[in-house]
Amino acid sequence: MTLTVGFRLGNDTTGRQVTVLVTETGVLHRAHGLYGRLPRVSPPVASPALAATLPALRGDNPLARRIAELRTEHAAYTRKGYTRPLIPPAVVRVDVKEHPPQDRMRHRELVHAFTDAAPTTPRSLEAAIKEFRTLLGLPTRPEGIAPAPRGRPLPPRVTAMLRTLAHGSAITPTRPRPVGWTVTGRAVRLHVGAAGEDLDRAAVLDLQAALSAWLHFTEQPKESAAAERPPSRS
Structure with a gap:
């Protein structure tokens, strides 16, 4: 038995359909083709965390990337005109044993088992993903709360300089030189002496x-930037 979550969308204009599903092992399967024809099954896409050859991926949940990709696939195909839910998002436990991810074998039987057993009850993708994660004992996203965007952390040196600017102090070069600069919360000033000097x-x-600290310090929220933008001339 293999637990799966997926959907099938159709494009009435082109007469094409696509089926995308993710298994409990963190592998994404995709099949596409014309209405009424046997779909063409693509090679499975396994999570990089299953191999864990890179230190950055060790400990990563194999399902995290594939579930995110399931959302991306649904949104992308919808934008391409695949707006008919031939199989609404559903969670199905199929009586098929999945091929080992490292084999990268097209698994037509698994896709067919999903499409044959999937219910046709209208449902959102997020509801199906939540049920899928719950059945696997994984944490789920609270309803009505969008994931917070994650920005890249600033280097420690930039963070320290950002605190300096926030305290109203100026940042100057570590070593004084004829060609220098001063960064404050108001401006970036270059000092040029009688002769030039390569840095x-x-x-x-x-x-x-x-400069990185200054750019972050002077960054304006979108609302403030829009308010200060001069009106366009018609």
């Missing part, structure tokens, strides 16, 4: 960190 790598990295 070495250490000086460039110093300036880059200060």
Whole structure:
């Protein structure tokens, strides 16, 4: 027995359909073709976490990426005109043993078992994913709460300089030189002496960190930026 979650969408304009499903092992299966014809099954897409050859992927949940991809596939095909829910999002436990992910074998029997047993009751994709995760004992996303965007963490040096700007202090080069700069919360100022001087790598990295801190410090929310934008002339 294999637990699956997936859907089948149809495009009435082109007469084509697509079936996408994810199994409990974290493998995505896809099949597509014309209405009334035997669909063409694509090679399965296994989660990178199943191999765990990269340190960054060790401990990653194999289902996380594939469930996210299931959402992406549903949205992408809907935008392409696949708006008819031939099989609404559903959770199905099929009586088929999935091929080992490393074999990358097209599993037509698994896809057929899903489409044959899937109910036709209208349902949202998020509701199906929630049931799928619940049956597997995985945490689910609370209803009505969208995932918070995750920004890339700032380097420690930039974070420290950002605190300096927030305290109203200026950032200056680590070593004084004829060609220098000063970064404050209001502006970035360059100091040019009588003669020019090339900045070495250490000086460039110093300036880059200060500029990154200044850009984050002066970044405006979208609402504020829109309010300050001058009205367009008609």
